[in-house]
Amino acid sequence: MKKAAVAAALVVLVGGAYLGATAYTGHRIAAAYDARVAKLEQQLPFLRVVDRQTDKGLFSSTYSGSVRIGCVPDAAGGKAGKPLLIGFRDQVRHGPLPGFAGFGAAVIESQIVLPDEVPEPLRKYLAGMKPQDIRTAVGYGGDYKTALRLPAGDYALPAGQLSWPEVHATGSGRLDASASAFEGHLPEIAFRGTDNADAKGLNFKLVNLRWQGANKGEGNFWLRPGTSSMEIERLELLGDSGGKAISAQVGKIKYLTELGADKDLLNAKATITADATLQIGADAKPIQLDNIEFQESIKRLHGPTLQKVLDASMAELSTCGAGGEPAVDSAARGQEMLRMLAQLLPYAPEISVDKLALSYEGQRGELSYAVSAPGLTAKDIEAPGALQGKLQQNLVLRADAKLPVAWVEQLGTRGGDAAGAAQRVAQANTMLDLAIGKGFVVRDGDHVTSKVLVERGAILINDKPFGGR
Known part of the structure; x- marks a missing residue:
């Protein structure tokens, strides 16, 4: 008991x-x-x-x-x-x-x-x-x-049919929003166009899309340090333009973004790599672009100022105007946004294409550039009328390019009908020789190179003052 x-x-x-x-x-x-x-x-x-x-x-x-x-x-x-x-x-x-x-x-x-x-x-x-x-x-x-x-879905649109198989994704993190992560997989999504004037024979397919990312930190989740990536096995496009069959395939696509923080300054970088094949006309020779690389960076963005810009932009999205009238005066809002963006300038932000490169017909070309305006102060941006002059005075632009000479002939050959190919190639070579003679480009073996520097009003092309001054 x-x-x-x-x-x-x-x-x-x-x-x-x-x-x-x-x-x-x-x-x-x-x-x-x-x-x-x-x-x-x-x-x-x-x-x-x-x-x-x-x-x-x-x-x-x-x-x-x-x-x-x-x-x-x-x-x-x-x-x-x-x-x-x-x-x-x-x-x-x-x-x-x-x-x-x-x-x-x-x-x-x-x-x-x-x-x-x-x-x-x-x-x-x-x-x-x-x-x-x-x-x-x-x-x-x-x-x-x-x-x-x-x-899985099969969705009818006016221009065709969109379909996809079952999709899975996950997200994780903290309830206080101090950290989050995500990943997912879309095996395929396909569009089969109807045979009408807007989308004659258009077919599109995306195969094996995978994505993932993670970030953590305080403040707005748009500005938290972290990374995200996306991979696509291939994109396929088939269609018709002006009676010519068009086909394109982009494969091995990888996209990566990174956002880092150094105290209040943010640094962002985006990288894309891929291969691509393009064909215009059923009998045309395909254009094959291999090992495409693109990398873009933005440096020294002042986080608190950027947060104010984001807040103002998003707040406008929530405002509905009266019937037939805009919610706000667009000109005044544009001026206000420019004023707020100008407050980023004293932190010397820089935007750059660190690399744009691809291989075509066995030859590889590259170019890059960076733009900034260092040295501006908070006092400089107080007078909007004088700011443009200050920007021009402090502007720094660096650009470099290295392109294969063989591309001149190859692109000239493809630039029109076969009968005029020889003339187009001759004209392109004449223009190239003229650019070399003027010092705009430099012959370097099988490539031509060019380097431009704009700094505080002075212009150097291939290390020589522009115009011979």
Whole structure:
């Protein structure tokens, strides 16, 4: 009898502890949910969560409402737009054993409801998703992981048919938005064009798109240090232009972005590599471009100033004007944005194409450039009328190019009909000889090179003053 009483007491004790833990978890999740919404609205002013409803229970809660997205212009007649409302419903099962599917603070299953103005096929597509297709597991440490499954689709458009297989993606991070990561895979997406005047025989296919990224830090998530990447096995395009068959294939596409921070200064870099084949005309020789490389950098962007620019830009997106009238005076807004952007100049930002290179017919060409205006002060930007002169005075431009001589003949041959090819090649060689004679380019074996430096009003071309001065 005593053993039975002890066992009963233990059951009551454990049950009470579990109920207490569940209630505590429910309060924590509710608080975290509210904080997340508040931070989202702060960082993206054109988004607002409206019509919120909460149904709290001991073991589960339901949060629903709509996300109001800025002012969407009316495509018909240039009328003033109206906000777009996207509905949501989050079913939250509280821990410590949410749904008895594992240990954690909560499991959230989300559904999205599109408004009536969205095309019916798209509304039906999202309405057909199951609750578990968007599922988020939340840990007690404030971490989360979301798994997304998009079902296969076949979507009819006026110009053709768009189709894709099942898509999977994941996201993870911290509920306080101090860190996030994502990755996903789209096996294929294809467009089969209808045979009409707008898209005659147009077919497009993207194969094996993979993406991933991560960032962390305080402040706006647009400006947090991190990396993101995307890879595409190949893009294919088949179509018709003016009676000529066109085909293009771009493969081995890799895209990488990096954002770093040195105190308040941000440095961003984007890199793209790929191969490409282009053919215009069924009987034409394909143009093969190999090992395409493009790298662009932006250095020394002042984060707090850029944040002000972003805030102002996004706030404008949430404002709807009266019927037929703009929400704000566009000229005044343009001047204000220029004034704000000018405040970046004292930090000597630099934009550059670090490399643009490709190989064609076995020959490789490269070019690069960088532009900055160092030395400007906060006082210089106080007088907008004199700023342009200051910019010209402080401008620094560096550019380098190295191109194969053989490209002159190859491009001349392809530049028109076969009968005039010899004449076009001769003309191109004459222009090249003239440029060499003027000192604009320098012959370097099988290549021609050119180097330009503009600094504080002086221009050097291949290390010599422009115009011989």
